[in-house]
Amino acid sequence: MGILDRLEDVIKSYLNDEDEGIFRKSSKNWKERNADPDVEAAYRELNDYLKGDSETKPFHAERGPKQPRPPQEPPIPDSIKRDFAELGLTPGASSEDCKRAYKKLLKIHHPDRHAGHPENMRKATEKSARINTAFDRIERWRRTGKSE
16 A cells, blocks of 8 residues: 555545544444554654654654854965954954054054164064055955955
8 A cells, every 4th residue: 555545544534524523433333444553653643743642752752943054264374363353352352353453563563663764664664554555354254354
């Protein structure tokens, strides 16, 4: 007996036994027509659940209410880690910490502070350019999620 034959029997039994309904199995005819123990167990479980007598819960009730997933931060690329190190920060530092470190380093390494010494001015210019580039790349990575 295939599944379609079983489904046909269930539908016919429901239509023929209007007084009993599909979930009541009190008549001999129903038991005779549906001798399959799996179908009988399924109806019994469904009846118990609908009455509230069942100790089992439907699958979705076991999981509970759907919880939103916490947002996952993308992994930090090595190039961005080097940019954090350039600012003297640990990778993944907050935007406020980045901005604070950026401003502090620019005050120290600004070329105008070393105007009297050409060699120091050249080094300060290179260092401030690296600081600017590192800060810009970190901010772009935060906005777009791309390191380049």
